[in-house]
Amino acid sequence: MIVYVTTRWGRRSLVYSLPLMPPDLRRRFRHATYEGLWRRRSLPVASYIFADIERLAPPAVARAAAIWETLAASNLPVRLFNHPARVLTRYRLLKALHRDGINDFDIHRADGPFGAIRYPVFLRHIDDHKGARSGLIGDPAALEAGLRQLEAEGLPRHLLLIVEFCDTADANGIYRKYDAFVAGERIVPFDIDRSSHWMVKWENAGRFEGRRPDEGAMIDESLAFLHGFGQQDRLRAIAKLAGVDFGRIDFALHGDRIQIWEINTNPDPALPQLLAPDHRAGLYGQRVLPVALDRLFDMFRSLDCARHAGIHINLPADAAR
Amino acid sequence: MIVYITTRYGRRAIAESLPHLPDALCRRFRLTTYGELQRRTWLPLATYIFADIDRMTPSAAERAAAIWESLASSGEPVRLLNHPTRSLTRTRLLQTLFRAGINDFNVHRADAPGEAIRYPVFLHGADDHNGARSDLIHDAATLESELRRVEAPGLPRSQCLVVEFCDTIDPGGIYRKYDAFIAGDRILPTDMYHSSRWMLKWENSGVFDATPIGEEALTEAELGYIHDFADHDRLREVAALARIDYGRIDFARRNGRIQIWEINTNPDLALGAMMQPDYRRTAYARQVLPTVLEKVFAMLASLDCDGDPAIRIPVAPR
Numbered sequence: 001m002i003v004y005v006t007t008r009w010g011r012r013s014l015v016y017s018l019p020l021m022p023p024d025l026r027r028r029f030r031h032a033t034y035e036g037l038w039r040r041r042s043l044p045v046a047s048y049i050f051a052d053i054e055r056l057a058p059p060a061v062a063r064a065a066a067i068w069e070t071l072a073a074s075n076l077p078v079r080l081f082n083h084p085a086r087v088l089t090r091y092r093l094l095k096a097l098h099r100d101g102i103n104d105f106d107i108h109r110a111d112g113p114f115g116a117i118r119y120p121v122f123l124r125h126i127d128d129h130k131g132a133r134s135g136l137i138g139d140p141a142a143l144e145a146g147l148r149q150l151e152a153e154g155l156p157r158h159l160l161l162i163v164e165f166c167d168t169a170d171a172n173g174i175y176r177k178y179d180a181f182v183a184g185e186r187i188v189p190f191d192i193d194r195s196s197h198w199m200v201k202w203e204n205a206g207r208f209e210g211r212r213p214d215e216g217a218m219i220d221e222s223l224a225f226l227h228g229f230g231q232q233d234r235l236r237a238i239a240k241l242a243g244v245d246f247g248r249i250d251f252a253l254h255g256d257r258i259q260i261w262e263i264n265t266n267p268d269p270a271l272p273q274l275l276a277p278d279h280r281a282g283l284y285g286q287r288v289l290p291v292a293l294d295r296l297f298d299m300f301r302s303l304d305c306a307r308h309a310g311i312h313i314n315l316p317a318d319a320a321r
Numbered sequence: 322m323i324v325y326i327t328t329r330y331g332r333r334a335i336a337e338s339l340p341h342l343p344d345a346l347c348r349r350f351r352l353t354t355y356g357e358l359q360r361r362t363w364l365p366l367a368t369y370i371f372a373d374i375d376r377m378t379p380s381a382a383e384r385a386a387a388i389w390e391s392l393a394s395s396g397e398p399v400r401l402l403n404h405p406t407r408s409l410t411r412t413r414l415l416q417t418l419f420r421a422g423i424n425d426f427n428v429h430r431a432d433a434p435g436e437a438i439r440y441p442v443f444l445h446g447a448d449d450h451n452g453a454r455s456d457l458i459h460d461a462a463t464l465e466s467e468l469r470r471v472e473a474p475g476l477p478r479s480q481c482l483v484v485e486f487c488d489t490i491d492p493g494g495i496y497r498k499y500d501a502f503i504a505g506d507r508i509l510p511t512d513m514y515h516s517s518r519w520m521l522k523w524e525n526s527g528v529f530d531a532t533p534i535g536e537e538a539l540t541e542a543e544l545g546y547i548h549d550f551a552d553h554d555r556l557r558e559v560a561a562l563a564r565i566d567y568g569r570i571d572f573a574r575r576n577g578r579i580q581i582w583e584i585n586t587n588p589d590l591a592l593g594a595m596m597q598p599d600y601r602r603t604a605y606a607r608q609v610l611p612t613v614l615e616k617v618f619a620m621l622a623s624l625d626c627d628g629d630p631a632i633r634i635p636v637a638p639r
Contacts (some may be wrong), residue, residue, distance in 0.1 A: 058376060084477075092432045
């Protein structure tokens with residue numbers, strides 16, 4: 001059994017995809033919210049994925065960590081993914097990756113104090129997954145204006161990060177965002193999104209200004225990523241640094257250097273979109289998707305632990321309450 | 322009507338006290354959570370207290386701010402106390418007060434390296450009201466090991482503050498913490514605590530390592546605080562800097578100067594505890610509490626607005 005724990009806000013990611021998983025896999029999953037965990041007096045032996053860490057309110061981190069520690073100390077064969085207090089959330093992660101020479105770009109809290117900023121930059125929210133909140137900003141005056149504008153729209157500086165732009169476009173002006181899942185020691189390359197826009201999101205993937213790249217070449221590139229991505233050790237080390245045992249790493253390549261955008265601890269498998277008839281009918285849907293999904297489902301299965309029906313771990317009254 | 326909004330975790334602070342309010346005052350209050358608010362498409366004309374803002378995640382604060390803006394721009398005479406994103410939470414408040422020369426001590430985010438730290442320091446949750454998470458720390462190596470120690474039980478660096486210790490002990494070895502409520506323009510001194518411990522909480526108030534102070538002397542000091550407090554303007558200035566319209570300021574004095582520890586936007590009125598028979602027999606309860614409660618109830622009543630709660634204001638959650 002795999003217990004997948006999210007906040008109430010984050011449950012949609014898994015819940016929408018669950019019905020479209022193979023039946024054997026679907027049966028292994030139990031979705032729980034953190035609020036649901038607080039009410040439990042005991043928990044079964046299972047795999048626990050503490051997902052959606054960035055959305056946890058501060059008191060919830062301590063409660064979730066207390067449950068994690070209780071399960072870990074049980075000496076029963078539970079498997080635990082993502083320690084709620086040890087996972088590095090966005091700011092700490094990107095800071096650490098820059099400090100360690102992995103990312104070429106730095107980030108800064110918008111409410112300062114910040115040192116030298118390398119322009120251009122863009123603004124993004126400190127903890128959501130909605131991408132950039134500004135266009136590219138070229139100088140301090142424009143940065144100040146951008147911050148003031150967002151402030152007027154209800155987004156004050158302490159909720160914003162200044163991200164130094166790292167240009168990963170290829171010679172044809174195409175940006176690529178690579179997705180790879182982390183599942184324990186496994187790294188599972190899953191998808192490449194491409195766009196002419198520097199902020200590649202699902203919504204603008206496949207949109208190109210000018211000449212559209214050859215579809216066959218894109219398919220070959222995607223398959224090569226799935227079958228032969230050569231930097232899995234690098235991603236494994238990054239996941240360890242981040243304290244993330246389960247999640248999806250979003251990254252780009254700057255030359256051949258990996259540049260991490262984020263690690264999402266509650267990744268949306270987006271099966272309703274991926275399995276939509278028009279998506280399946282295309283070349284990607286026929287040639288890449290079956291391979292990607294096979295690997296995804298296999299990865300999910302690998303998270304499970306041996307069945308120990310009826311064995312429960314008591315939670316002390318003060319563990320989560 | 323006064324709509325009091327908290328996170329799910331913070332609901333208890335007000336909920337346990339409400340039954341102990343005078344009936345007429347209790348009936349004015351409606352409790353709700355930020356989560357429940359998000360499901361509303363309209364809200365009544367009322368006073369809204371956006372409480373407990375320290376405990377919100379950034380995304381939740383942004384969503385609550387959208388509702389605040391809907392209410393503010395409705396053209397109806399709603400009263401809005403505390404802004405979910407503009408009111409300063411602990412880190413920004415204490416850094417602002419240090420820069421403004423009001424506090425003598427600074428605080429540092431534990432995940433923001435490279436800032437000059439004046440030791441000794443202690444660790445504190447950035448968003449909680451649980452007091453110090455460490456003893457006094459005198460050097461960087463111990464700070465690092467303490468940050469690691471508090472991580473496993475659930476205090477990641479992103480939620481941890483390094484607070485420079487500000488010694489407010491008096492010549493007799495006693496620390497004092499003062500409480501005062503903010504309610505709009507009103508500042509209401511309510512309580513003070515005394516202890517030999519530098520981290521003064523309700524739990525260790527009245528704990529003295531050497532000669533205890535007699536109950537009568539404590540009561541006299543508390544009455545003096547309530548009746549003779551003269552720094553309303555200073556606290557009003559602090560509340561304005563913090564952009565906080567409702568909450569409780571916890572502070573101390575150092576060489577006569579006010580030092581702010583925090584402003585709690587979801588203060589526990591603790592009326593349940595104050596109504597316990599043991600407590601009611603103390604000199605404080607007999608001599609001080611009636612005056613304090615009378616003022617607190619009047620203050621809460623003053624928050625209400627005159628509008629007709631039957632008027633519905635459309636809101637657009639984000």
